[in-house]
Amino acid sequence: MPSDHVIAGRYRLDEQIGSGAMGIVWRATDIELGRTVALKQSQDGDNGQIRREARIGAGLHHPNVITVFDTVVDDARRWLVMEYMPSRNLSAMLDETGPLQPATVARVGAQLANALAAMHELDMVHRDVKPGNVLVSDKGVAKLTDLGIARWADVTATGGSQMVGTPGYLAPEVVDGHEATAAADVYSLGATLFASVEGVSPTGTGEHGPFAQMRRAANGDLEPLRHAGPLEPVLLQMLDKDMAKRPTARAVKAMLDGIAGDTEPMEPLPRKRLVKRKRIMVAVAAVVAVAAVAAATIYFVDRPAPAAMTGNVGDPRTADPCSLINIGTTNRFGILSTLDSEFGAFLRCGVLIKQSDDNQDLIDARVELTLPEEYASQPHVPGQLSDIERAPEKDGECKRTIYLSDGKLLTIAATHKQKKPAPLCAVAEAMANDAYATLSRGTIPRRKEPIPANSIGSMKACEMLTPEEVAQIAAVPGFTADKFRPPEPDLGNWACWWGDDPVEADVAFERNYPLDPDEDADEDTLLLKIGGHDAYRDTGKSGDDKHDFCEITIVYRDYQKDVAWNDEWQEMVKVTLETQENITEEQLCAKSVRLAERVVARLPKG
Secondary structure, three states: OOOEEOOOOOOOEEEEEEOOOOOOEEEEEEOOEEEEEEEEEEEOOOOHHHHHHHHHOOOOOOOOOOOOEEEEEEOOOEEEEEEEOEEEEEEHHHHOOOOOOOHHHHHHHHHHHHHHHHHHHOOOEEEOOOOHHHHEOOOEEEEEEOOOOOOHHHHOOOOOOOOOOOOOOOOOHOOOOOOOHHHHHHHHHHHHHHHHHOOEEOEEEEEEEEEEHHHHHOOOOOOOOOOOHHHHHHHHHHOOOOOHOOOOOOHHHHHHHHHHHOOOOOOOOOOOOOOOOOOOOOOHHHHHHHHHHHHOOEOOOOOOOOOOOOOOOOOOEEHHHHOOOOOOHHHHHHEEEEEEEOOEEEEEEEEEEOOOOHHHHHEEEEEEEOOOOOOOOOOOOOOOOOOEEEEEOOOOOEEEEEEOOOEEEEEEEEEEEOOOEEEEHHHHHHHHHHHHHHOOOOOOOOOOOOOOOOOOHHHHHOOOOOOOHHHHOOOOOOHHHHHHOEEEEEOOOOOOEEEEEEEEEEEEEEEOOOOOOOHHHOOOEEEEEEEEEEEEHHHHOOOOOOOOEEEEEEEEEEEEEEEEEEEEEEHHHHEEEEEEEOOHHHHHHHHHHHHHHHHHOOOOOO
């Protein structure tokens, strides 16, 4: 069709800009509004296909999806009128320039994940994410489209950084004949980003034909990652053969934002328009599955609305914080790393990363689940994970935080044992990405081994004291038990607080390396005996309000477990009394010891 031809009396064709198996695309001028648009005509005159795309596209008003404006009929042929964005498709970019830098790929990928996350929340599945269906402007804006859909014949093209067609981007379950889901979109996006940074599809160049690529996808036989750098752990998760282990598109966006150093807001799709869902038949053979994917760009999945999430923690006393750590990721930051499941609170898990042959040259990184802060830095949206909050390194520590769908807080932190220069924020970021991927799949996995019955972890901190005991022993004039708020447990009830200004008592259970009376008792930390247990006394001023406190650490039991290059551990109970009362240190600690005696009396014997 010649340029300058006017379609439907309104759209003047200016230049053909794309041609694929499903259609021909022109840059055109909307004579009535004086704007540039893109017009698509079905390659084989299938007006129904254009009409279906128009109906689906009408609901996709998103900054990272090419907008559909209208359909028009000219000489009995239907045309799709779309947004025109001066750009190149990603496949053409890779042909011209070769593989892209990881940070550039992360920025493009985060935008595409943004679009997919919004679509998936409306039960839409794209089904054909690949470099040829991604437009990128000179300013780096990326948008999903169905422009440039590859022909089957293009699959066998080889040479240079030539991108292969759809089979190189199919998820294993689709190859096996199953229906494409949101997880399949995540795989296809991962394959697209893989090709963008490596120059080839994860299942190879396609030189041996599409079925060879499909077999490789089905078997999980992927090309090695050589140039992905920080993208590697994200891509490996997205390309997991097990669809249940892939992160959601929302989680992918958060991870890629961290690599790119940008954080774009999540853009939901509007829900005002009611779109009739189209039933999708499950393909019964790999060839049928491929044909279904090539036949159209976006589908609706006919399935029940997802149930509301009950939370990411579940029962906190059985949740396994160590399941949020991928030791393979942390190994990249040192010569050796080991999981530390024992040190600290019961909802904490850490990893020690050895930086050199010096046994103290260690990065100490950890995750910990707690109740949310009193004054959260961002509002919590029930049922949704927050984006990863990234704070700059401060005082030798780098932190990342995530508010969970049930309102709980996950903190990821990294420090160096000797406060030496170390990639603390890179470690914290990588661990946050791994944790986010696990959290996005729902409830945190349960502990593989239950807490032993003889462990302090089997008890509840709020049962160690009563408000009456705290009020009586603290003996602050005018402050009686009836003025106390009910005991406040932390997540899991392994820590508890009683009282409020002017007096507060805390009990907390934790694990630690064995205390040595000869080394750990000095002029500032005194060794005591309380009810037959070793105990240590420490004093100071609280970090927030600078009130005086006295803390008694009671050794509950010794136990053996070979983790984190250590095989001897102790369980401890910390009893702290803080007051505004104008009394001496000895008077305050005498009260703390009396509280500790009440706690020891409630500990299991033997």
